[in-house]
Amino acid sequence: MKVSYFEDTDTLYIEFRKTDIAESRDLDENTILGVDKNGNVCAITFEHASQHTDVRHLIVEGIAA
Template sequence: MKIDYYNDTDTLYITLSDNPSVESEEISQDVVIDLDENSQPVGFEIEHARQKVNLNSIIFNLGNIQLEKTA
Protein backbone atom coordinates (compact mmCIF):
# COMPACT_ATOMS: atom_id res chain seq x y z
CA MET A 1 0.00 0.00 0.00
CA LYS A 2 1.17 3.51 -0.79
CA ILE A 3 -0.26 6.84 0.38
CA ASP A 4 0.30 10.03 -1.61
CA TYR A 5 -0.87 13.51 -0.67
CA TYR A 6 -1.03 16.26 -3.29
CA ASN A 7 -0.96 19.60 -1.51
CA ASP A 8 -1.77 21.65 -4.64
CA THR A 9 -5.14 19.87 -5.06
CA ASP A 10 -5.67 18.77 -1.41
CA THR A 11 -6.08 15.20 -2.64
CA LEU A 12 -5.07 12.00 -0.84
CA TYR A 13 -4.55 8.87 -2.92
CA ILE A 14 -4.24 5.44 -1.34
CA THR A 15 -2.79 2.83 -3.71
CA LEU A 16 -3.79 -0.73 -2.83
CA SER A 17 -2.49 -2.57 -5.90
CA ASP A 18 -0.18 -2.09 -8.88
CA ASN A 19 -2.90 -3.37 -11.21
CA PRO A 20 -4.06 -0.79 -13.75
CA SER A 21 -7.34 0.98 -13.11
CA VAL A 22 -9.98 0.46 -15.80
CA GLU A 23 -12.99 1.95 -14.02
CA SER A 24 -13.72 4.53 -11.31
CA GLU A 25 -16.77 4.87 -9.10
CA GLU A 26 -17.70 7.69 -6.73
CA ILE A 27 -18.62 5.87 -3.51
CA SER A 28 -19.42 9.01 -1.53
CA GLN A 29 -19.02 12.73 -1.96
CA ASP A 30 -15.35 13.43 -2.82
CA VAL A 31 -14.32 9.76 -2.50
CA VAL A 32 -13.59 7.75 -5.65
CA ILE A 33 -12.55 4.11 -5.84
CA ASP A 34 -10.49 2.86 -8.78
CA LEU A 35 -11.14 -0.72 -9.91
CA ASP A 36 -9.15 -3.16 -12.03
CA GLU A 37 -10.50 -5.37 -14.83
CA ASN A 38 -11.84 -7.83 -12.23
CA SER A 39 -13.68 -5.07 -10.33
CA GLN A 40 -11.15 -5.31 -7.49
CA PRO A 41 -10.10 -2.05 -5.80
CA VAL A 42 -6.69 -0.71 -6.77
CA GLY A 43 -6.92 2.68 -5.06
CA PHE A 44 -8.96 5.39 -3.40
CA GLU A 45 -8.92 9.11 -4.11
CA ILE A 46 -10.09 11.48 -1.39
CA GLU A 47 -10.71 15.05 -2.52
CA HIS A 48 -10.70 17.90 0.02
CA ALA A 49 -8.60 15.58 2.17
CA ARG A 50 -7.88 18.11 4.92
CA GLN A 51 -11.62 18.28 5.67
CA LYS A 52 -11.94 14.49 5.89
CA VAL A 53 -8.61 13.20 7.23
CA ASN A 54 -6.37 14.53 10.00
CA LEU A 55 -3.19 14.42 7.93
CA ASN A 56 -1.02 15.23 10.95
CA SER A 57 -2.02 12.07 12.78
CA ILE A 58 -1.89 9.38 10.11
CA ILE A 59 -0.65 6.22 11.81
CA PHE A 60 1.30 3.72 9.76
CA ASN A 61 1.03 0.15 11.02
CA LEU A 62 3.83 -2.09 9.75
CA GLY A 63 3.25 -5.43 11.42
CA ASN A 64 4.40 -5.04 15.02
CA ILE A 65 6.04 -1.69 14.30
CA GLN A 66 3.94 1.45 14.54
CA LEU A 67 5.14 4.79 13.24
CA GLU A 68 3.13 7.91 13.91
CA LYS A 69 3.68 11.11 11.95
CA THR A 70 3.78 14.03 14.33
CA ALA A 71 3.64 17.74 13.61
Protein backbone atom coordinates (compact mmCIF):
# COMPACT_ATOMS: atom_id res chain seq x y z
CA MET A 1 0.00 0.00 0.00
CA LYS A 2 1.22 3.48 -0.81
CA VAL A 3 -0.09 6.79 0.55
CA SER A 4 0.76 10.04 -1.25
CA TYR A 5 -0.23 13.61 -0.48
CA PHE A 6 0.09 16.29 -3.16
CA GLU A 7 0.15 19.66 -1.43
CA ASP A 8 -0.15 21.69 -4.64
CA THR A 9 -3.55 20.14 -5.41
CA ASP A 10 -4.50 19.19 -1.81
CA THR A 11 -5.06 15.62 -2.93
CA LEU A 12 -4.58 12.48 -0.85
CA TYR A 13 -4.04 9.29 -2.89
CA ILE A 14 -4.09 5.83 -1.34
CA GLU A 15 -3.00 2.94 -3.55
CA PHE A 16 -4.01 -0.46 -2.18
CA ARG A 17 -2.44 -2.54 -4.94
CA LYS A 18 -0.24 -1.75 -7.92
CA THR A 19 -2.44 -2.60 -10.89
CA ASP A 20 -3.99 -0.88 -13.87
CA ILE A 21 -7.08 1.16 -13.06
CA ALA A 22 -9.81 0.29 -15.54
CA GLU A 23 -12.44 2.72 -14.26
CA SER A 24 -12.80 5.67 -11.90
CA ARG A 25 -16.01 5.88 -9.89
CA ASP A 26 -17.16 9.01 -8.07
CA LEU A 27 -18.16 8.12 -4.54
CA ASP A 28 -19.05 11.75 -3.79
CA GLU A 29 -17.87 15.16 -5.02
CA ASN A 30 -14.46 14.79 -3.32
CA THR A 31 -13.84 11.02 -3.37
CA ILE A 32 -12.92 8.87 -6.36
CA LEU A 33 -12.46 5.10 -6.35
CA GLY A 34 -10.07 3.48 -8.80
CA VAL A 35 -11.16 -0.03 -9.73
CA ASP A 36 -9.50 -2.77 -11.77
CA LYS A 37 -11.08 -4.71 -14.64
CA ASN A 38 -12.71 -7.09 -12.13
CA GLY A 39 -14.33 -4.27 -10.15
CA ASN A 40 -11.94 -4.50 -7.18
CA VAL A 41 -11.02 -1.21 -5.50
CA CYS A 42 -7.29 -0.65 -5.97
CA ALA A 43 -7.02 3.08 -5.11
CA ILE A 44 -8.92 5.96 -3.58
CA THR A 45 -8.43 9.68 -4.16
CA PHE A 46 -9.56 12.40 -1.76
CA GLU A 47 -9.79 15.91 -3.22
CA HIS A 48 -9.56 18.90 -0.83
CA ALA A 49 -8.03 16.49 1.69
CA SER A 50 -6.91 19.12 4.22
CA GLN A 51 -10.52 20.25 4.63
CA HIS A 52 -11.54 16.77 5.77
CA THR A 53 -8.53 15.50 7.73
CA ASP A 54 -5.21 16.61 9.19
CA VAL A 55 -2.89 15.57 6.37
CA ARG A 56 0.18 16.77 8.28
CA HIS A 57 -0.02 13.77 10.60
CA LEU A 58 -0.12 10.28 9.17
CA ILE A 59 -0.22 7.26 11.45
CA VAL A 60 0.27 3.83 9.95
CA GLU A 61 -0.73 0.83 12.00
CA GLY A 62 -0.08 -2.69 10.87
CA ILE A 63 -1.56 -5.90 12.10
CA ALA A 64 0.54 -9.01 11.61
CA ALA A 65 -1.29 -11.85 9.92
